Amino acid sequence: MSNSNTLYSSAYSSAAAPLRIGIAGLGTVGGGVAKLLEQQGDLLAARCGRRIQVTAISARSRGKDRGVDLSAVRWHEDARALAADPEVDVVLELIGGSDGVAKELIEQAIKAGKPVVTANKALLALHGTALAKAAEQAGVILAYEAAVAGGIPVIKALREGLAANDVRRVYGILNGTCNYILSTMRESGREFADVLADAQKMGYAEADPSFDVDGIDAAHKLAILTSVAFGRELDFQGIHVEGIRHISALDLQFAEQLGYRIKLLGIAGRTDHGIEQRVHPCMIPLDAPIAHVEGVFNAVFAEGDSVGNVLLTGRGAGAGPTASAVVADLMDIARGHHAPVLGIPAERLAPGETAPMGRHRGAYYIRLMVHDQPGVIADVAAAFRDNEVSMESVLQQARDASEPVPVVITTHETEEAGMMRAIARIAALPAVQESPRLIRIEAL
Template sequence: MRIGVAGLGTVGVGVLKIIEQHGKLLSDRTGRNFEVVAVSGRSRTKDRGVSLDGMTWYDNAVDLASDPNVDMVLELIGGSEGVARDLCVAALEAGKPVVTANKALLAVHGTELARLAEKNNVPLAYEAAVAGGIPIVKAMREGLAANAISRVYGILNGTCNYILTEMEETGGDFAAILKDAQDLGYAEADPSFDVDGVDAAHKLAILTSLAFGTPVDFDSVYIEGIREVSAQDIAFAQEFGYRIRLLGVARRTEQGIEQRVHPCMVRKDTAIANVSGVFNAVVAEGDFVDSTVYEGRGAGEGPTASAVMADVVDIAAGRVSPTFGIPVDKMTDIPKIPVEEHVGCYYVRLSVFDRPGVIADISAVFRDEEISIESLLQRGRSPEEAVSVVLITHEVKEAALSRALEKIEAFDHSAARPRMIRIAKL
């Protein structure tokens, strides 16, 4: 099996190391020998700690697809457009299997690429694109194939999970913990894709297609990041028996499919609440298996390269499945439910001036929107300075809660925009 590797960053180098260190093991498991014969990267002279001797170098990664010595292409460049997409299209059109770790590409163009792979009768594999070293794609596509999936959810971004864990353990605020994460290499210099929820949303769009047999629809994912989560929110969550985690949730109902990424309060006694640091976790719920939990490292050289090679091994051994579990022409467009229609319980934190009638005014707004309050907590007392009023609602439609919070924000005694966090019923 002669391999062309496009992208010699962290993951690409990890793949070269695995093939170098475990060549005999891979051969024993597949009956094939593996050799990287061609590569493409940003710099030919950079010292990456691995030897590129004997490998053909391509300045233009797309040229890997037309190299007659390349049997399989690994796209480890990243990005939803440009050379990454061009390479995958060219390789599939040339009848060569493609393995990618590119969640953005699949979230935006996954259905199109899957159709192209089927047309040319070659596999398109992407285990490394979702949750790093956790074999969740294989589990969803093969291990749970006999089940109708009702919900899949999880912690899909290690950077956010690290930040929220550290905020809880140290009491620090978001900005300070983000800076620490950047210093430790857990967060990029520009952390927007991670902390604003986009990275997790790419992965969730892929999981949704796998779970429910629908075309990949990234544009329908509701996305909310963790920038607004405060140390106050973390502390109040603990007081109520919750932890805050950024979750991606895809759920099928009679009305359609929910796809949402946002901070959630989760009970401390749930499995997902106890996943800390840079770890990822995914929970899939099927009608015959009930709930299954998968946890592990979601990023990094070793885990991601391991997932890439899992796909390489499957293809070499002839174990191939439709890209998203079923052929593209069998996929079904199922309506996507907007987040305003979501029904659930909510944590609400209000910042108000403690004047006579404030609680009565708040209660009246909630009464008018038919919102029932489960518990209410006030910290501090000062008519001159803002105090926090925190409440937990019973189940309510999100649109009604949003209307209530808009009315409360307009009050003269409101000192800041109300803060709302969804409570996950797991």
């Protein structure tokens, strides 16, 4: 019985010139790409008509075992040298970082007329519009499927598969670390700090987890999705960003009682005030499919006028999934496929002006810790009334009278600015013992 390499080795023309690539960065993703190209060489050649060959590398350490033989590959001490290397057709920027060498390498490769593949969501979120314009002016490809949701082909889906649609909304679970922490907190009843410590031990969270748990990583990805979905310049600075540090096991318990599940979502959609972009924890109805995406998995939902609702889910990080997305971009280049970087020509992108968060309209969950004494609920209700916030339900659990009592309130749809004024007034009440916890309820 033939193995897969034998099966595919005769399915392409060996006369076709190989696509020669230079890899900058051999960390988790770069090493995964090199390994995948070696393991699936014949399959990839059969599918795109030519071999994809690593000819040059720039990385910190030559001696590290990455599970693939790179002894015959040329090494550069300075990653920027890949842009000028005559034996490199395509540059892979897998260094990371929003500025510095990574940005300079991409700029120099574009000037040299070489296609670029990157997984760098931070760089794209901050400089993507300028880089897209430069690439299109130079007539070269800038590909970045791996920058959003790992192995899920969401960029291709939005830019090409849904190109005939007027996209109304796109949202998703864009950070596996946060999703793992919230899933584990809900299942175990443990608190955030405890679960985070375990996630760090297992490698799901970085030693400094701020980019993940404070929502920055998800916001980088949302900026890219928003641009592709709505034909806008990237506007990372306009995104409202909140993380998950303030979510407690108690909130997760109340969410279940109320028929919701808490997820950190990145959300972009059309409103009467423009395109809205926001990243924050959300109460999601249990009958929403995305509510059941658990652990380290990501999911992206798109709503189009012709196709309706589309949900893509899978692993959003790791060597294998991310390398899969990088190599898919390489295969498009090998085939000669070329689409506008952000879905439409960069010069025609609309200005990236985001709707103000204060104009957002939605329902809310509020948890208060109060001293159980007469008049407290009346004072809270007055704060809501005076700011045009209508309460939908009030849930109070009895506890030891000497301790603060949790009071949970859900509201009808209201404007964010009024809700924030009400919360500020409630926080100042003498009976309220800690900062109110507010989570937006999403009608998905």
